Amino acid sequence: MINLIPNEEKKKKVKDFYYRLLVTAFAVFGFSILIAGVAMLPAYFLSSVRKNLINSKLETEKNQSIPSPDKETLTVVEDLSKKLDLIEKSRNSRYLVSQKVINEIMSEKMPDIKITQIQYRNESIKGKTISISGVASSRDRLLLFKRELENNIAFKKVDLPISNFVKGSNIKFSLGLTPS
Known part of the structure; x- marks a missing residue:
């Protein structure tokens, strides 16, 4: 079969094919970026809301004053301290071979x-x-x-x-x- 298309036309068709292929590849790439962005938006919004909530809780806790311990808490701490001292003294009096x-x-x-x-x-x-x-x-x-x-x-x-x-x-x- 004889090819009647001139060489210049053949080159132009090949060039047009590559342009169409390139445009299609860019379109598919752009569309996939758009889909990925849309898929990530809910996660982004959710994480930003959580971050703002945590920051607001942190600010409110920073602004609150720390209550001073009551007498009962102080007596418990003193009692615990005495018990720990007793344990340390008994440990030191034991014979440990060095x-x-x-x-x-x-x-x-x-x-x-x-x-x-x-x-x-x-x-x-x-x-x-x-x-x-x-x-x-x-x-x-x-x-x-x-x-x-x-x-x-x-x-x-x-x-x-x-x-x-x-x-x-x-x-x-x-x-x-x-x-x-």
Whole structure:
């Protein structure tokens, strides 16, 4: 089939097609922007009304004077304060083994002595005591560990029962300390 349309007309038709396509795309884009704006308007109005309502409530609360507490409230606050002071005093009087005591024990410990348990007791008869359980590689190392703890000023008394020396190696021991 022979094309009888001249080249200039063909170019003009292609150009017109692209113009129409561009105009249609802009129209669709504009229409979608319009629809989105209309869809968002109720949410915008609702949020602006809420904002104005909250601001007005804030202004009225700022303008109101703060009432002074009555006697009953003051007595409740005082009572609560006394109770809290009592709790704090009882907490301070309790025996809490500090990191210092644990560090003192660990500084005297040799690499071949393994500590498995540290217990703290505050008994009315004996007072404050620390019990250490563990495993020592030999009698000599256990005795050396005991002497190091005795020489440490953090401990008044070090008790190592003789029954701990029955076994020759891999000795499971229990040691009692009285802190200074």
